[in-house]
Amino acid sequence: MSWEDATMQITVLAVPGCPNAPVVRERIRAALDGRPADLDLVEVHDEAEAARLGMTGSPTVLLDGVDPFAAAGTAVPTVSCRLYRDMDGRVDGAPSVAALRQALAAEVDVLDPIGRGGRGRLAPVSGGLRAVQQAVLRHFAEAGAAPAPALLEPVSAPFGRRAGEVLAELAREDFVTLDEAGRIRAAYPFSARPTRHRVRIIGGPEVWSMCAIDALGVGAMLDTDVVVSSSDPMTDARVTITVHDGQSTWEPADAVVFVGRRACSGSAAAVCCDALNFFTGRASAAAWAIRHPDVTGRVVDQARAEELGRQTFGLLLSEG
Structure with a gap:
């Protein structure tokens, strides 16, 4: 198995009934463009669960356990709605397809130096x-x-x-x-x-x-x-x-x-x-x-x- 063969685990953390959860899942599939990945939706019910799972607002996207959209020093566990700002400064309740593609691309060559x-x-x-x-x-x-x-x-x-x-x-x-x-x-x-x-x-x-x-x-x-x-x-x-x-x-x-x-x-x-x-x-x-x-x-x-x-x-x- 090569590094490229490893299937990425993508997890969407969201509170029950979050209207942006299906939106972000649809955008993730579009960003993947056929690339294999395990995509799961995990419902989070309280602040303690949010802290344990790494949720910093609903929805939170984790790529192999890491939130690529987290801002250093500002991300805190919460079950509140999360807002994302796109490259043009617009605010949305889910990351854009372009932002997701950029985050996914950043994962590919991470082990190039060691290999x-x-x-x-x-x-x-x-x-x-x-x-x-x-x-x-x-x-x-x-x-x-x-x-x-x-x-x-x-x-x-x-x-x-x-x-x-x-x-x-x-x-x-x-x-x-x-x-x-x-x-x-x-x-x-x-x-x-x-x-x-x-x-x-x-x-x-x-x-x-x-x-x-x-x-x-x-x-x-x-x-x-x-x-x-x-x-x-x-x-x-x-x-x-x-x-x-x-x-x-x-x-x-x-x-x-x-x-x-x-x-x-x-x-x-x-x-x-x-x-x-x-x-x-x-x-x-x-x-x-x-x-x-x-x-x-x-x-x-x-x-x-x-x-x-x-x-x-x-x-x-x-x-x-």
Whole structure:
């Protein structure tokens, strides 16, 4: 399954009898223009339910759990009627088809940086790139830290290149990131510096990972059991994922992952790694998204997050 294959979950939150609920559903279908999506209407009866579900007026539209029309710092839970302003300044009781199309389009390329625009995270064989990349990854997995460039000289030498030269090329192609001295700061999915995401490799060391998707990809890449420990950036509450014999257990059981990116160019580390996090639930993820209007993203459930980890990192240590 590719990122584009994942069916978007669209939820309309509305009070019973809201006259704009059928209007917004019709406009969503028009904006989708045949694109597959799961579209649900959820009735909300009181303020407590509105707070739990992330409703900030009736109707509220959630794209994979995130309200793309929420204004930072102003959205509060309510069952009152909600008004939307279109691009010409007109006020309406539902977002326009144009606004919905814009919000849907913003979701499509959110993982391009981490997946290198569909090119994947496995480096090419030529020039010793893959051999050095895999040597770096194996060193992280065995030692829990990045190798010094000098340790990679025996790997790059058969290709007639110095390790520093190969690492610099890997960095230009965003397979690794380097500091000013040419030392490895990150080799996706691993980080040489502390992050929010810690992965304990059963039978091996503990390592830091760059983001939530990276953390979920470590076990798949190494084909081993792991325990991922992270925290919700809204509440600092602990999120733990235990993977044993290919089966995962998430604590808390309602935990999700928010996958996002910033509106800039550069490496995945700069564009999206700090915007891919674990949350204790959809409400917490949606609240974080509202506080970070510079981040475009969506909430994914546990199964999708694990699949993205496997898809991105599962083959990085494959032969050939």
